Amino acid sequence: MTDLPVVLDQVSVAIGGRPILRDVDLTVHAGDMVTLLGPNGSGKSTLVRALTGLLPLARGSVRLFGTPIEDFSAWHRLGFVPQRSTATGGVPATVREVVASGRVGRRRLLRPTSAADRRAIESALDVVGLSDRASYGVSQLSGGQQQRVLIARALAGEPDLLVLDEPTAGVDLPNQQALADALRRLKQRGATIVLVAHEIGPMMPLIDRTVVMRDGWVAYDGPPLTQEVASHTHHPHDHDLPGGHDHAPHVSSPFDWERRSRP
Numbered sequence: 001m002t003d004l005p006v007v008l009d010q011v012s013v014a015i016g017g018r019p020i021l022r023d024v025d026l027t028v029h030a031g032d033m034v035t036l037l038g039p040n041g042s043g044k045s046t047l048v049r050a051l052t053g054l055l056p057l058a059r060g061s062v063r064l065f066g067t068p069i070e071d072f073s074a075w076h077r078l079g080f081v082p083q084r085s086t087a088t089g090g091v092p093a094t095v096r097e098v099v100a101s102g103r104v105g106r107r108r109l110l111r112p113t114s115a116a117d118r119r120a121i122e123s124a125l126d127v128v129g130l131s132d133r134a135s136y137g138v139s140q141l142s143g144g145q146q147q148r149v150l151i152a153r154a155l156a157g158e159p160d161l162l163v164l165d166e167p168t169a170g171v172d173l174p175n176q177q178a179l180a181d182a183l184r185r186l187k188q189r190g191a192t193i194v195l196v197a198h199e200i201g202p203m204m205p206l207i208d209r210t211v212v213m214r215d216g217w218v219a220y221d222g223p224p225l226t227q228e229v230a231s232h233t234h235h236p237h238d239h240d241l242p243g244g245h246d247h248a249p250h251v252s253s254p255f256d257w258e259r260r261s262r263p
């Protein structure tokens with residue numbers, strides 16, 4: 001099983017000396033869509049930044065497609081949509097240029113844009129509903145629209161592994177549906193998707209697995225959960241006994257204890 005898209009083994013991350021992730025194990029299987037849920041500050045963004053190589057590990061290891069991340073070079077296989085930020089604000093580039101930059105990893109050096117590049121760029125713009133604004137400057141767009149530009153950039157790269165950090169924050173329902181449709185198409189092509197979300201909405205039917213973070217731990221790893229049910233899961237240290245006091249025993253007892261029952 002050397003080609004598992006993501007394997008985190010006992011990953012711990014500290015920021016400014018403060019432990020943020022603690023002994024996180026996570027395996028994502030090829031073609032799966034996994035959502036990371038959990039309250040604000042539980043470590044979801046830190047987890048995806050660690051698995052995309054953006055943060056150093058204090059302990060543990062990350063493997064992407066079977067390769068230790070420190071040796072990994074096939075970055076064109078990875079698409080990453082960071083949490084909404086001002087990263088694109090003030091950039092003197094058009095929407096189409098930013099989306100086209102998502103193809104860079106797929107293109108051969110100094111080759112002109114191919115028909116396949118152009119198709120991927122136009123399709124990505126269409127999916128996020130920005131075809132009619134393709135020639136606008138990115139800084140002319142609203143924050144939500146800028147987020148959609150970043151999503152389109154990642155989609156244009158046709159990644160094998162797409163990691164999205166709260167892509168639907170500030171995106172209206174029709175565009176959430178459009179994003180869900182895009183992710184479905186990507187999934188049908190065999191891509192693996194890791195999605196950090198607060199609201200699952202139209203993505204729910206696509207989800208194969210849910211991981212719930214709490215205080216830097218994996219509190220649940222199993223069949224898909226809605227945000228509402230996920231908010232009732234607890235991390236292993238919340239209880240003294242397996243299956244102990246629990247607001248949602250039907251979801252939390254077998255999973256909260258996975259860590260402790262492991263040999």
Ligand SMILES: Nc1ncnc2c1ncn2[C@@H]1O[C@H](COP(=O)(O)OP(=O)(O)OP(=O)(O)O)[C@@H](O)[C@H]1O
Nearest residue numbers: 015016020038039040041042043044045046047213
């Ligand atoms: N650059 C940083 N400097 C200091 N602390 C940080 C930094 N990044 C994250 N943290 C802290 O790490 C913890 C986890 O943050 P993280 O953003 O990973 O959580 P999250 O689950 O993604 O939250 P949200 O849903 O609000 O995005 C928080 O307590 C946060 O304050």
